[in-house]
Amino acid sequence: MRSYPPFDTAMAKARPAPQDHTPDRGLRADARRNRDKLLAAADEVFTEQGADASLDEVARRAEVGIGTLYRHFPTREALLSAACDERLFALADKSRAQADSIPASEALTRFLEDLARHAGSYRGLAAALGVVLKCGTPGCHATTSQGQALLERAQRAREVRRDVAFDDLVCLTTAVSLAAAGSGPQETRRLRRLVAMFMDGVRAR
Amino acid sequence: MRSYPPFDTAMAKARPAPQDHTPDRGLRADARRNRDKLLAAADEVFTEQGADASLDEVARRAEVGIGTLYRHFPTREALLSAACDERLFALADKSRAQADSIPASEALTRFLEDLARHAGSYRGLAAALGVVLKCGTPGCHATTSQGQALLERAQRAREVRRDVAFDDLVCLTTAVSLAAAGSGPQETRRLRRLVAMFMDGVRAR
DNA sequence: ACCTGAACACCGTTCAAGT
DNA sequence: ACCTGAACACCGTTCAAGT
Secondary structure (H helix, E strand, C coil), rough: CCCCCCCCCCHHCCCCCCCCCCCCCCCCCCHHHHHHHHHHHHHHHHHHHHCCCCCHHHHHHHCCCHHHHHHEEECCHHHHHHHHHHHHHHHHHHHHHHHHHCCCHHHHHHHHHHHHHHHCCCCCCCCCCHHHCCCCCCHHHHHHHHHHHHHHHHCCCCCCCCCHHHHHHHHHHHHHHCCCCCHHHHHHHHHHHHHHHHHHHHHHH | CCCCCCCHHHCCCCCCCCCCCCCCCCCCHHHHHHHHHHHHHHHHHCCCCCCCCCCHHHHHCCCCHHHHHHHCCCHHHHHHHHHHHHHHHHHHHHHHHHHHHCCCCCCCCCCHHHHHHHCCCCHHHHHHHHHHCCCCCCHHHHHHHHHHHHHHHHHCCCCEEECCHHHHHHHHHHHHHHHHHCCCHHHHHHHHHHHHHHHHHCCCC
């Protein structure tokens, strides 16, 4: 088991607003450009080859030295979560937009389904989801705080047990994503079924 | 993402009986000895370093050429599941012994808890549990058939929904094990709580 | 039949030299 | 301040030569 060095939190800077969430302050123009190229390349490569694709390949496709990759993203997880960040932001936004118009536990269920689908966007992302969601990236933060808010709301409405923690739900999502690896219609059905079953268990009675 | 070659099913021979489950037929004495040394070494190394420890290290500690390791176990999963086999056998036996004297869903719950604990015996085994349980090793087979039997019994007793598949339960176990990584008293408590919650969702209503 | 280990291809990570 | 890529250490896998 390889042990990654501790995540460099300096890499995860607070973003000014959901619309403008690129950390351009304190980055030289060329550095900023390289960072963007790296993210685009990472998204491509991870999508094609899975979450443990070669980082060399990412650097090559970004037309950037491998050292530059490490300078920007000291660990694989840092790159992984940065590459997912847009998606996570979108997920949190979508949930916030629709949450108030539907019942608490329904909102929570939809959120978890989306999260499970997100974890399936790269092969191998699901297993890393727990780590990725704790990496401090803005998108991660948006997602976890939205999830936590939904959970608390459902608990206040007495629709969900009090002894359920957000981490339990992340754990469920991990499981469901692992089980639903691939994203055909069959997997999607299974995903929804598993989320529903777990939510039945989580529901207050 | 590394793609492993397809698992060589010739490696997983049917065993004569639960008590004597070492494939000694068709193996020369020295080969048999090497196989045993490899399994003992693998158990040690995986326990110390996790499920993705170096296979070189395993061969070295078994005092065997690396080629011999690959001859006996063509994939990491093959070695992993062979090394777990005793444990899985014991798990199935224990469950069989106690199952008839307790209610169906209780027996199933205990079985799943044990399986989750098993998945925690090596760091990183949980994520591979789905694959390991499908590798055809005798211990895997004993475990899956016992689990399937317990599930069917609980379904006949109308204690568990009909639309639950054994794979769903394996998926749960994976999740719970991932969430309960580590094996302190806190993790064990969490493990039992998560299993209980999922079982509530799985329960017929 | 089976074992051995050198050889090959590949990957992650660092760091001295460059701009 | 940032980039580069050669260099190093390590790992998985194969296969020709040996018993």
